Amino acid sequence: MSIQNAISSPQAGKHAIVHGGSMAGLIVAGVLSRHFERVTLVERDRFEEGPQPRKGIPQAPHVHVLLLRGLGILCNTFPGFREELRAAGSQSLDMSGDYAWFMAGIWRSRKPCGIRVQAQSRPLLEWTVRKCLLARSNVRVLDGREVIGYTASADNARITGVQIQAPGGGQEETLQGELVVDASGRGSRLPQWLEALGYPRVEETRIHVDVGYGSRFYRRPPGFEPGWRGLILAPDLPKMTRFGTLIPIEDDRWLASMGSWLGNHPPTDDAGFLEFARGLGHPHMYEALRNAEPLGPISLYRFSHNQRRYYERMPRFPEGLAVIGDAFCSFNPMYGQGMTTGALQAEALGECLRQGLAGVSQHYRQRVGKLLEVPWMLATSADLRLPSVEGKRPPAFGLMNWYGDRFQQLAGYDDETLRLFVEVMNMVQSPAAMFSPRTVLKVLTSRPSADVLSRRPEPMAAQAQRTQTA
Numbered sequence: 001m002s003i004q005n006a007i008s009s010p011q012a013g014k015h016a017i018v019h020g021g022s023m024a025g026l027i028v029a030g031v032l033s034r035h036f037e038r039v040t041l042v043e044r045d046r047f048e049e050g051p052q053p054r055k056g057i058p059q060a061p062h063v064h065v066l067l068l069r070g071l072g073i074l075c076n077t078f079p080g081f082r083e084e085l086r087a088a089g090s091q092s093l094d095m096s097g098d099y100a101w102f103m104a105g106i107w108r109s110r111k112p113c114g115i116r117v118q119a120q121s122r123p124l125l126e127w128t129v130r131k132c133l134l135a136r137s138n139v140r141v142l143d144g145r146e147v148i149g150y151t152a153s154a155d156n157a158r159i160t161g162v163q164i165q166a167p168g169g170g171q172e173e174t175l176q177g178e179l180v181v182d183a184s185g186r187g188s189r190l191p192q193w194l195e196a197l198g199y200p201r202v203e204e205t206r207i208h209v210d211v212g213y214g215s216r217f218y219r220r221p222p223g224f225e226p227g228w229r230g231l232i233l234a235p236d237l238p239k240m241t242r243f244g245t246l247i248p249i250e251d252d253r254w255l256a257s258m259g260s261w262l263g264n265h266p267p268t269d270d271a272g273f274l275e276f277a278r279g280l281g282h283p284h285m286y287e288a289l290r291n292a293e294p295l296g297p298i299s300l301y302r303f304s305h306n307q308r309r310y311y312e313r314m315p316r317f318p319e320g321l322a323v324i325g326d327a328f329c330s331f332n333p334m335y336g337q338g339m340t341t342g343a344l345q346a347e348a349l350g351e352c353l354r355q356g357l358a359g360v361s362q363h364y365r366q367r368v369g370k371l372l373e374v375p376w377m378l379a380t381s382a383d384l385r386l387p388s389v390e391g392k393r394p395p396a397f398g399l400m401n402w403y404g405d406r407f408q409q410l411a412g413y414d415d416e417t418l419r420l421f422v423e424v425m426n427m428v429q430s431p432a433a434m435f436s437p438r439t440v441l442k443v444l445t446s447r448p449s450a451d452v453l454s455r456r457p458e459p460m461a462a463q464a465q466r467t468q469t470a
């Protein structure tokens, strides 16, 4: 692993401390290793060797899509990252050629669009990032240690370090650093810690969705060739709230996740899980799962609400402190934005540090406030389509939804629009591109043909029967 970049930038300071060693913490530690002499990453869990689940990331057994923008930032931060990931068994998939993808009432064209994404388990993704980080000689990891509070200057205007302890008690220790980054996830205790230092309570918005994910690993059935490698059954909000996705991952396994909004969650017993798959509106998930060998139990994750903390609006905020990832803003995972938004924040912090350490906390929180607008709007405006989800609808909400539906439908049969949609979804293109005059004209004047509306990939069993009788 190259550390070329670690020594190519002028140094902003001697020591930075990150607490929380999940995706946001790992990426930002990588970025900071280019700007500080030393970086210490403090993680409450013990890190095991290899891609293992752990207590601090209960979301690990569920499908995690790494958007292209996030992958790009990881590759910039850790040169050779993509190759490491692929060598570890991550699968490369064309977004249209390899996926059977139902969305907005249409099965998308299977013509390859040339945009490829990586599919792997979340533990493999995190392990690969951690390996890349550990290869940096100026990074130290303190696992099995929890941050229990901050130290501050006499006037509390600057955070000067962290107090750490083994979870459950033991000897307290203090680490001093010029920058402390909170990457401790949506349960971050920063609002309380700042209040204790005399700062006002950070404003917070919650949008309750009660989404439940049920997921299971499977052995990929040998000999089954359904003609697709991955499956996406997107919900048709507000009419249909169930979703399902199946991806091929390392070690010749599948990972299937299904779920729904508003408490209609998948059961965790075998029969109930399959029955949920049957209720997805298409037989593909059901046929696939009923033919595959389960490799372990069904995991359920309940996500109660989107949560945005407006640190950028606080009238006062200490120097020497930054917040990143789910600790700043946590979205309904359905839209696959969490890890990439964390990566974008890490990139933004790196850019702020190019000007040096002075004022970095203030510049960074303002940048993140702006950066969060689009992903927050995309996630919450989809959730707010459900009438029982409480929250303020933006002006022209109905019109925007109508346009969005028509745009997504067009992406089902127009190659150029499909590419644009995939780019916007992967955060490599601004949503503003959906409103170019050429696209608006197409959206307003095109209709899907009868052929498009009746297009269907075959469910697995039909293909399998043919394979067996051939």
Ligand SMILES: Cc1cc2nc3c(=O)[nH]c(=O)nc-3n(C[C@H](O)[C@H](O)[C@H](O)COP(=O)(O)OP(=O)(O)OC[C@H]3O[C@@H](n4cnc5c(N)ncnc54)[C@H](O)[C@@H]3O)c2cc1C
Pocket: 019, 020, 021, 022, 023, 024, 025, 042, 043, 044, 045, 055, 056, 057, 059, 062, 063, 064, 065, 066, 067, 145, 146, 147, 148, 183, 184, 185, 186, 213, 301, 303, 324, 325, 326, 327, 333, 334, 335, 336, 337, 338, 339, 340, 342
């Ligand atoms: C079911 C589900 C599916 C998801 N799917 C996707 C997806 O497809 N794509 C996507 O991009 N995102 C997805 N996400 C979101 C994604 O998991 C998070 O956005 C991502 O993990 C980044 O979070 P984070 O690093 O900020 O925090 P977390 O992942 O929550 O990690 C916080 C870390 O901090 C540690 N910690 C906590 N407190 C302390 C402390 N005091 N001291 C030291 N360490 C501490 C924890 O042990 C943990 O390791 C999904 C989430 C869920 C729940």
